Amino acid sequence: MTLLRLNNITRRFPLGSPLYGPRKYLVAVDGVSLDVEMGRTTGIVGESGCGKSTTGRIALGLEPPDSGGVLFQGFPLPRIDSKKWRAQRRQMQLVFQDTLAALDRRMTVSALIAEPLAIHGIGDSASREQRVAELLHGVGLGEDHGRLYPHQLSGGQRQRVVLARALAPKPSLLVCDEPVSALDLSVQAQIVNLLMDLQQELGIGLLFISHDLRVVRHVSDRIVVMYLGRVVEQGRADAIIDQPAHPYTQALVSAMPRLPGGFDHYVALPGEPPSPTDRPCGCPFHPRCPLARDVCRQSLPELLPLGPERQVACHVVRH
Amino acid sequence: MLHKSFQNSAGAALLPAHGIGASATKPAISIAGLRVAFGDVPVLHGVDLAVNKGEALGIVGESGCGKSVTWRAVLGLLPKSAEIGGEARIGDLDLVGARQSVLDRVRGGRIAMIFQDPASALNPVHRIGAQITEALRLHRGLSGAAARAQACCLLDQVGIAAAASRLNAYPHELSGGQNQRVMIAIALAGRPELLIADEPTTALDATVQAQILLLLKDIQRDTGMALVMISHDLAAVAAVCDRACVMYAGQIVETAPKHTLLTAPEHPYTRDLIGAIPPSHGPRMRLTAIAGAPPQRNLPPGCAYAPRCRHAIAVCRTSRPEPRQVAARHSVRCLRLDAGTYQ
Ligand SMILES: Nc1ncnc2c1ncn2[C@@H]1O[C@H](COP(=O)(O)OP(=O)(O)OP(=O)(O)O)[C@@H](O)[C@H]1O
Numbered sequence: 026m027t028l029l030r031l032n033n034i035t036r037r038f039p040l041g042s043p044l045y046g047p048r049k050y051l052v053a054v055d056g057v058s059l060d061v062e063m064g065r066t067t068g069i070v071g072e073s074g075c076g077k078s079t080t081g082r083i084a085l086g087l088e089p090p091d092s093g094g095v096l097f098q099g100f101p102l103p104r105i106d107s108k109k110w111r112a113q114r115r116q117m118q119l120v121f122q123d124t125l126a127a128l129d130r131r132m133t134v135s136a137l138i139a140e141p142l143a144i145h146g147i148g149d150s151a152s153r154e155q156r157v158a159e160l161l162h163g164v165g166l167g168e169d170h171g172r173l174y175p176h177q178l179s180g181g182q183r184q185r186v187v188l189a190r191a192l193a194p195k196p197s198l199l200v201c202d203e204p205v206s207a208l209d210l211s212v213q214a215q216i217v218n219l220l221m222d223l224q225q226e227l228g229i230g231l232l233f234i235s236h237d238l239r240v241v242r243h244v245s246d247r248i249v250v251m252y253l254g255r256v257v258e259q260g261r262a263d264a265i266i267d268q269p270a271h272p273y274t275q276a277l278v279s280a281m282p283r284l285p286g287g288f289d290h291y292v293a294l295p296g297e298p299p300s301p302t303d304r305p306c307g308c309p310f311h312p313r314c315p316l317a318r319d320v321c322r323q324s325l326p327e328l329l330p331l332g333p334e335r336q337v338a339c340h341v342v343r344h
Numbered sequence: 345m346l347h348k349s350f351q352n353s354a355g356a357a358l359l360p361a362h363g364i365g366a367s368a369t370k371p372a373i374s375i376a377g378l379r380v381a382f383g384d385v386p387v388l389h390g391v392d393l394a395v396n397k398g399e400a401l402g403i404v405g406e407s408g409c410g411k412s413v414t415w416r417a418v419l420g421l422l423p424k425s426a427e428i429g430g431e432a433r434i435g436d437l438d439l440v441g442a443r444q445s446v447l448d449r450v451r452g453g454r455i456a457m458i459f460q461d462p463a464s465a466l467n468p469v470h471r472i473g474a475q476i477t478e479a480l481r482l483h484r485g486l487s488g489a490a491a492r493a494q495a496c497c498l499l500d501q502v503g504i505a506a507a508a509s510r511l512n513a514y515p516h517e518l519s520g521g522q523n524q525r526v527m528i529a530i531a532l533a534g535r536p537e538l539l540i541a542d543e544p545t546t547a548l549d550a551t552v553q554a555q556i557l558l559l560l561k562d563i564q565r566d567t568g569m570a571l572v573m574i575s576h577d578l579a580a581v582a583a584v585c586d587r588a589c590v591m592y593a594g595q596i597v598e599t600a601p602k603h604t605l606l607t608a609p610e611h612p613y614t615r616d617l618i619g620a621i622p623p624s625h626g627p628r629m630r631l632t633a634i635a636g637a638p639p640q641r642n643l644p645p646g647c648a649y650a651p652r653c654r655h656a657i658a659v660c661r662t663s664r665p666e667p668r669q670v671a672a673r674h675s676v677r678c679l680r681l682d683a684g685t686y687q
Pocket residue numbers: 038051052053071072073074075076077078079080236301
């Protein structure tokens with residue numbers, strides 16, 4: 026069943042001062058559609074600035090789209106800060122990278138985990154205490170850790186606390202924005218395993234955002250590849266990595282060093298990633314695309330089915 | 345079963361430094377017994393390492409294991425509060441304890457270094473052309489038109505298109521990847537024998553990261569300089585280097601040719617590290633999660649990895665393992681190797 030559906034979402038930010046000349050916009054997210062199924066993981070990959078985090082914030086209703094809609098469990102998200110939205114918030118939680126900023130340093134770990142329970146008015150103080158103990162255990166922390174403050178924990182332990190906090194109100198959707206990017210490999214593996222175990226156990230839907238294709242492949246059932254605010258390809262995780270269809274996905278996959286092969290199949294892209302303030306017309310990838318032809322410079326390719334479970338936005342690979 | 349290691353520990357100082365095999369050529373740099381402490385906190389516990397001329401060597405390990413401190417100590421870039429012991433020889437010159445004026449000449453000359461964040465290493469108010477010609481003046485005595493022509497060649501060599509016109513650009517006008525290319529050009533200005541690249545691509549996007557890594561590899565091959573690549577990303581290191589060292593808690597725990605290290609690692613930590621990398625293809629196996637965290641401040645009495653090691657036995661908690669040569673260019677610091685049963 027579809028837990029979350031983004032329908033043709035667009036988000037733009039005004040550039041510069043409104044006083045001079047016609048207003049220009051930076052299009053951060055441009056016509057993005059994607060689904061997260063219950064108990065499954067949809068991963069978003071793409072390079073810095075391609076609109077992953079903005080998409081995640083819109084999915085949670087933390088930021089309104091300029092156009093398009095978000096359906097959660099089949100219903101449009103209520104307006105931000107309405108009473109209904111606050112009630113729904115407990116169903117949808119965010120886990121992000123910067124754990125020190127996410128955690129109030131004056132609160133103990135236990136108090137931090139109990140806070141969302143209090144905010145959402147879940148349980149009485151005795152049952153909350155019990156739930157905090159369960160959550161600490163669930164994310165692999167001991168009760169001793171509950172008495173510590175965030176700065177007394179390692180990065181991996183802090184990420185566990187953030188995760189426990191997000192899980193406290195028993196959400197059905199977690200949006201994880203680069204949840205392991207700041208962690209060492211060994212700790213990253215702990216958190217990735219934990220996340221996958223918890224998902225199995227609790228049946229949570231995950232929207233997993235990362236620039237690390239390796240991690241995304243590992244946790245995701247489906248992968249959405251973004252480039253300059255647009256979805257260029259999406260499909261089953263293995264299929265996307267094993268047979269990438271879009272030229273950008275091919276380059277991205279080839280830039281992931283293999284063990285032990287390294288960059289054996291590396292496809293060099295000419296040029297530099299363009300800035301979203303200066304988007305090429307036609308297919309946004311055309312200045313770097315090895316397959317580009319005239320049509321690519323003129324018209325924007327739509328995301329269309331390529332085979333049963335795959336969609337690709339490219340004029341050329343469709344034929 | 346373990347007696348060989350114990351014998352080794354007595355004569356460890358006599359062991360050849362990591363990587364110098366029987367047929368080794370004269371190394372580009374040879375580090376022995378390098379120790380660093382900040383106040384009363386020791387962070388390097390005796391690093392032995394030789395980089396051969398023209399080779400690409402990778403250094404991997406988790407955050408805080410001492411990868412950067414090793415090379416900063418060698419180049420005299422640590423704050424005064426650091427106590428440094430041991431030696432680091434290039435030719436007959438020992439860099440540890442060398443005078444500042446000597447180090448100034450070596451840095452950017454015989455040994456160059458590039459860092460993770462190119463934007464902060466470049467001077468924002470100077471054009472990149474001026475920054476490259478300054479390096480050429482300092483280390484090659486070039487000036488005027490000759491320096492400018494050479495700067496142009498260098499930009500070309502690092503793959504910046506329209507090099508001549510780019511000389512007038514300021515760092516903020518270039519992308520992160522282009523700035524890192526400029527840093528590499530500056531590093532190459534002194535025609536170094538050895539280039540230390542400390543996490544040179546961590547801040548860059550995946551496709552740019554691959555470009556820069558392959559560029560470094562090409563330059564190393566073309567110029568014959570030695571390259572040391574420091575990274576926490578074993579896969580990236582393996583893609584570029586011939587040989588790799590794994591560091592843990594201020595020591596090198598395993599050194600081997602790249603292929604051996606990836607396909608037949610011997611040290612439990614190396615194995616765990618490889619198991620923690622999500623595979624890029626094939627079935628998704630559960631990742632190896634290494635319990636706990638590296639030791640803070642003081643090392644445990646035995647093997648530094650013992651508190652996290654799945655193969656630790658009683659002796660691991662009391663004796664310190666010393667590096668042991670298991671094959672020609674393969675050395676490992678683990679007490680259980682002789683037992684051969686920890687698999
Ligand atoms: N509040 C904002 N105001 C103006 N521009 C914004 C705002 N938020 C995001 N942007 C711009 O929108 C684009 C997409 O940003 P976003 O943070 O979604 O990218 P991302 O894919 O998450 O990148 P990263 O991998 O670096 O986190 C960027 O160019 C960013 O600068």
